[in-house]
Amino acid sequence: MSSPIRDRADACPGALQTHAAADGALARVRVPGGLLTAARLRVLAAAARDLGDGALELTSRGNVQLRGLGPGAEVALGDRLAAAGLLPSATHERVRNVLASTLSGRTAGGFLDVTPWVAALDAGLCADPALADLPGRYLATLDDGRGDVSGLGGDVGLVALDPGTVALTLAGADSGLRAAPGDAVDLALAATRAFLAERTAQGSSAWRLAELDDGPARVAARLTAEGMSRARVFRAVSISRAKVLSAGAVGQLDGRTALVVVVPLGRLTAGQAELLAATSTGPLQVTPWRAVAVPDLPDASAATALAAAGLVLEPDSPWLRVTACAGRPGCAKALADVRADAAHAVAGGTLPAGGARQHWAGCARRCGRPRGEVVDVVATPAGYAIG
Ligand code: SF4
Numbered sequence: 001m002s003s004p005i006r007d008r009a010d011a012c013p014g015a016l017q018t019h020a021a022a023d024g025a026l027a028r029v030r031v032p033g034g035l036l037t038a039a040r041l042r043v044l045a046a047a048a049r050d051l052g053d054g055a056l057e058l059t060s061r062g063n064v065q066l067r068g069l070g071p072g073a074e075v076a077l078g079d080r081l082a083a084a085g086l087l088p089s090a091t092h093e094r095v096r097n098v099l100a101s102t103l104s105g106r107t108a109g110g111f112l113d114v115t116p117w118v119a120a121l122d123a124g125l126c127a128d129p130a131l132a133d134l135p136g137r138y139l140a141t142l143d144d145g146r147g148d149v150s151g152l153g154g155d156v157g158l159v160a161l162d163p164g165t166v167a168l169t170l171a172g173a174d175s176g177l178r179a180a181p182g183d184a185v186d187l188a189l190a191a192t193r194a195f196l197a198e199r200t201a202q203g204s205s206a207w208r209l210a211e212l213d214d215g216p217a218r219v220a221a222r223l224t225a226e227g228m229s230r231a232r233v234f235r236a237v238s239i240s241r242a243k244v245l246s247a248g249a250v251g252q253l254d255g256r257t258a259l260v261v262v263v264p265l266g267r268l269t270a271g272q273a274e275l276l277a278a279t280s281t282g283p284l285q286v287t288p289w290r291a292v293a294v295p296d297l298p299d300a301s302a303a304t305a306l307a308a309a310g311l312v313l314e315p316d317s318p319w320l321r322v323t324a325c326a327g328r329p330g331c332a333k334a335l336a337d338v339r340a341d342a343a344h345a346v347a348g349g350t351l352p353a354g355g356a357r358q359h360w361a362g363c364a365r366r367c368g369r370p371r372g373e374v375v376d377v378v379a380t381p382a383g384y385a386i387g
Helices: 038-051 073-083 115-127 129-133 181-201 215-225 270-279 303-308 338-348
Strands: 019-021 024-029 055-058 064-069 098-100 140-143 156-162 165-170 173-179 248-251 257-262 267-269 284-286 291-297 322-324 358-361 375-380 383-386
Touching (some): 038 055, 038 064, 038 270, 055 270, 064 073, 098 115, 115 181, 129 181, 140 181, 156 181, 181 215, 270 291, 322 338, 338 358, 338 375
Parallel strands (some): 140 156, 322 358, 358 375
Antiparallel strands (some): 019 024, 024 064, 055 064, 055 267, 156 165, 165 173, 248 257, 375 383
8 A cells, every 4th residue: 555645744723723714714622532621611612602603523533623713713712722721732732632432440341541641641742842743643542442442543552451451553553562551651652752753764754654664563663672572472452343332321330320422413512512511520521423421420310401402312313323524614625515414314314325324525535534334425516426
């Protein structure tokens, strides 16, 4: 497989370095691990209402976007984010892409709690000036062993194999390198630095580790040369989408309840965000599946109000199988208002392909297409092409 040639730096938007979309500026706020306090979610909701189009977009990396920002709104947004602690480093803000297992430490399925790794990895990334040069596409995945995020295309990943052993993945594949849980974040940071060093050595401007020549093996070799030990027995890291939490109530290990709430097409209105913040008693978590996990509830009774606000808690809802790009009016390339059309199809029970997992896109670029088996519903000048 040939790697794409990157003849320019990536242009991933950030909170400060916004993207000029057809409906105004678009800002992407990194939320490591998808973890948000209620207070921070309220700040984001207020910013969306005051400065943007009134909604937050949830991304497949558990980040949050504001769109429809007016001229100069970036400054006010940056001030609000910084005051709320959502912008700990102006130089590193675009590289804080960290996915973590959903409800780690709270629900069954994992070997350990990766939540402390999120803060440690984020702090380690921001503390190293050299890591500001990481591409905005860089992604780290922290998987507690349940296998929900290790298959999501991380450049660098940690996967717990048992309560005392953590595997390092590089471009999604097992590197053979192991660490104890207490050393795992240092290993991930070393791998991140080795990725940049290898990129420099190859004279490459690759955006992803997988785009380097023999990238995973060469990065692993650099780490081995630095004294990181390889396991004698390589063990494949198994990944199963079946372990992804569906919508609805989930029992926690401590007897309390978490609600996993799917946000249709990832568009969370300011009002819905404020309701989630008011409902929560613990840290909220934005998941890579455009959902928000609300933990530490006494029971599932809050589900009624959340569902009444348009959020989805039924595990068999068609909304769990439908994603869409921005489409019109947000994207100038779009040939259709794909979100409105997808919503109309869900409401009318007329989803194509028998309602199979599907991604609606306003043009052939198919931005935001999820990984795995997905039917494409692509706008063309002659209507939607299904395939
Ligand atoms: S898929 Fe096309 S229409 Fe949709 S956001 Fe990407 S470029 Fe725009």
